Amino acid sequence: MKTMLCKQFGPPESMVLEDVSSPKAGPGQVVLDVKACGVNFPDVLIIQDKYQFKPRLPFAPGGEVSGVVKELGEGVTTLSLGDRVLASTGFGGFAEELAIPATSAVPIPDSMDFPTAAAFLMTYGTSYYALKDRAHIQPGENLVVLGAAGGVGLAAVELGKALGARVIAAASNEEKLAVCKEHGADETIDYSTGSLKDSMRKLTGGNGADVVYDPVGGEYSEAAIRATAWDGRFLVIGFATGDIPRIPLNLTLLKSCQIVGVFWGAFVGRFPERNKQNTRELFDLFAKGTIKPYVSSSYPLDRAADALDEIGGRRAKGKIVVVP
Helix, strand or coil: CEEEEECCCCCHHHCEEEECCCCCCCCCEEEEEEEEEEECHHHHHHCCCCCCCCCCCCECCCCEEEEEEEEECCCCCCCCCCCEEEEECCCCCCECEEEEEHHHEEECCCCCCHHHHHCCHHHHHHHHHHHHHHCCCCCCCEEEECCCCEHHHHHHHHHHHHCCCEEEEEECCHHHHHHHHHCCCCEEEECCCCCHHHHHHHHCCCCCEEEEEECCCCHHHHHHHHCEEEEEEEEECCCCCCCCCCCCCHHHHHHCCEEEECCHHHHHHHCHHHHHHHHHHHHHHHHCCCCCCCEEEEEEHHHHHHHHHHHHCCCCCEEEEEEC
8 A cells, every 4th residue: 555654854845655565453443445634734743753742753644534444453343344434543644544443433424525524523623622621612702713714723713603602713814814704704804914913802892802712823822812801711722833932921910811722632532532522513513514624625645745835834725635
């Protein structure tokens, strides 16, 4: 089978496509015929040795996959050959076949195609955990989403609306903001053309944002906290700019607001039953048509480096998938 390998840490173009032996299902595992793999910003970091998870070289990036079960390992009784599933894998997804723990495979609805399934779990899982479990967002609250046209950003826009919030989408150009409006944003901010802080205050009637969802970091984080409301919650999702901000902590004192970390991957490991319940609720929202991943582009396996370049260059709108 073919797989796109990171054999030495570096930029996307340093990866190589190789033929390797097909995996075998060990005890408690299944082998998937991979149909699609979602591309996420952590994939850009992991191949540069800049992510908190550090797999041994060589490895294939790609942390979320969808596919068909083609082999069952000893002791697997919860799945059958031919089952259509998605899985959060951490890495390994840029491949034609992949062995995974059976417990990480989630059957997907008949109405969900494979590219949609591969674009679903990480973005919506992260955003739902952030808004529901970490921010405890309430109907009528003002939610500001930074980087709103990206994968997790658009998921947060849709879920914010589903949870009853007034959603203000912030992004770096009008083309991206148009996508946000299509996915339910009530108001938009182009933070490349003016003051993010002033725009947030204006659109919230001077009160500031009740919840800020920030996967961007850099200079925008402090500006957003300065425009956070009394008792607001600032959600730390990630740092797409590559710059981890240093926040003056007196801002939290003056506003009695919270800076709240969001590490969905660790939540999944620590509280698997709570995560399964969240996933069931997300599938229900998908079935109702309330949420749906926006897959803006797909790449064949031999062009996986181009997919990572698009994500790393912050040109992506919605989700990108690699299709072996």
